[in-house]
Amino acid sequence: MRQDIEGPYLRSGQVAEQAGVNLQTLRYYERRGLIAEPRRSSGGHRAYPPETVTLLTVIKAAQRLGFTLEEVAELIDTGRRGHPTPDLRVRAQEKIAEVEARITDLTTIRTALTQVVNAGCDSLTHCSCPDCPLPFADLAEDRTHEES
Amino acid sequence: MRQDIEGPYLRSGQVAEQAGVNLQTLRYYERRGLIAEPRRSSGGHRAYPPETVTLLTVIKAAQRLGFTLEEVAELIDTGRRGHPTPDLRVRAQEKIAEVEARITDLTTIRTALTQVVNAGCDSLTHCSCPDCPLPFADLAEDRTHEES
DNA sequence: TTGCATCCGGTACCCAGGTACAGGATTACC
DNA sequence: GGTAATCCTGTACCTGGGTACCGGATGCAA
Structure with missing residues (x-):
């Protein structure tokens, strides 16, 4: 079987390479709630939407600004929930x-x-x-x- | 038996309290080579000379100046060995x-x-x-x- | 279909600078 | 001499941000 998820999905190794992070880091961030759990292939391999790469870039930027991963997670979270707060x-x-x-x-x-x-x-x-x-x-x- | 080491020796708890550090920290510093292994009572309890308190003060000062424990250990060491280097x-x-x-x-x-x-x-x-x-x-x- | 690259989950380890706990021995004081 | 307080060793755990390794499963191309 060719691939069983359609569209421009990326596999974990591709995301890691494009974002310049370690593969383990990717799963670590998933555990920490910084990136959403991605879809899976029928065999259990992760299939990421391409904007995950951008998200990782943003996370790294926030880290450079001195935010901890927990703070970054909160910032992403309140952003996602549509909180209108500044x-x-x-x-x-x-x-x-x-x-x-x-x-x-x-x-x-x-x-x-x-x-x-x-x-x-x-x-x-x-x-x-x-x-x-x-x-x-x-x-x-x-x-x-x-x-x- | 009263005490079996003469002189102004201090027990570990006294040193820890006077220097304001945790008892565990004291033994940790001993393992790290920051303070010398003290004499022991016949029962195995540590008996410190009073200047150990001063030494701990100095260690804490050096830490406040941004030196790591390893660096502090080296500084104490080269100081002890009479190196004439500045x-x-x-x-x-x-x-x-x-x-x-x-x-x-x-x-x-x-x-x-x-x-x-x-x-x-x-x-x-x-x-x-x-x-x-x-x-x-x-x-x-x-x-x-x-x-x- | 075979073979290699990649990925999986789980667990352990790294850094620094400690801190905590268990279970037993010693010391101090009355 | 009883008993509480202190101390002993050894080992495990903590924070934060990852990284490494293992044995096994998948994915993909020739």
Whole structure:
């Protein structure tokens, strides 16, 4: 038998290659709810509509913007359900705040590192430099575990 | 029997509490070579010298500066071996470069996110805004897999 | 119809930096 | 000496984003 699904459907390997992702990743995304379960051939092989490739491109773009897979799944989901909410913009604004907070952290760290270099610290444990700035007890960077 | 190791030795729970780390973390650091194997009581309980608390403080400081545990272990190690190299300063300078690269990445991401907000994008997959800036195919952020 | 490429599901593994739990031994204190 | 608190080893699990491997089934072309 030639092929038992008509139309421009792609097999998983083709989708993976065209989108530049690993085949396993494709099934991983399916498990995570990022891409819908595709049709199957009579033998059980997946048959994807071509726009799946575009969807994967979009997912990768959102990842590059700093969204987690869970956030991407939610964004796709609320988009699909026709929610008229400006969800993406709100999420993007929240993400900007996150990114800026991270930049602030990194800037603080860079400042501290610069102090280490300028002071001429020569050991973590037995630094002999005068006015050694270690150990930076005030440096936070632990926002993930903060509450309230 | 009262205690069978003389002097100001601390038991693991005391070290953990004073340093503000989990007891498991202490043993994890020992496995990773960040802290030396301490003496043992006759029953097998660890007996730490008090400066272990300071060492843990230093480790945490180095982590806050962006060093991985492996890097911290190396820094402690070359410090202990009396290497006269200005290792810490060199490492700090390298770390500054890493941090700055990361800041650059995040700044690019922030710019892209701002474009999403300003353009009024309303969907990842079916954005209706004019001149939609998605999907940012040019955004890199994947330096970890680059070679050469 | 035969042979090779591809795909299937299930499971295990990778990174880092830990954390948790089980079941038994030791220590500390009254 | 009783008993609670602490500690021991070993092993498994966690997060996030995948990747690898296995044995078996399908797909496709000559």
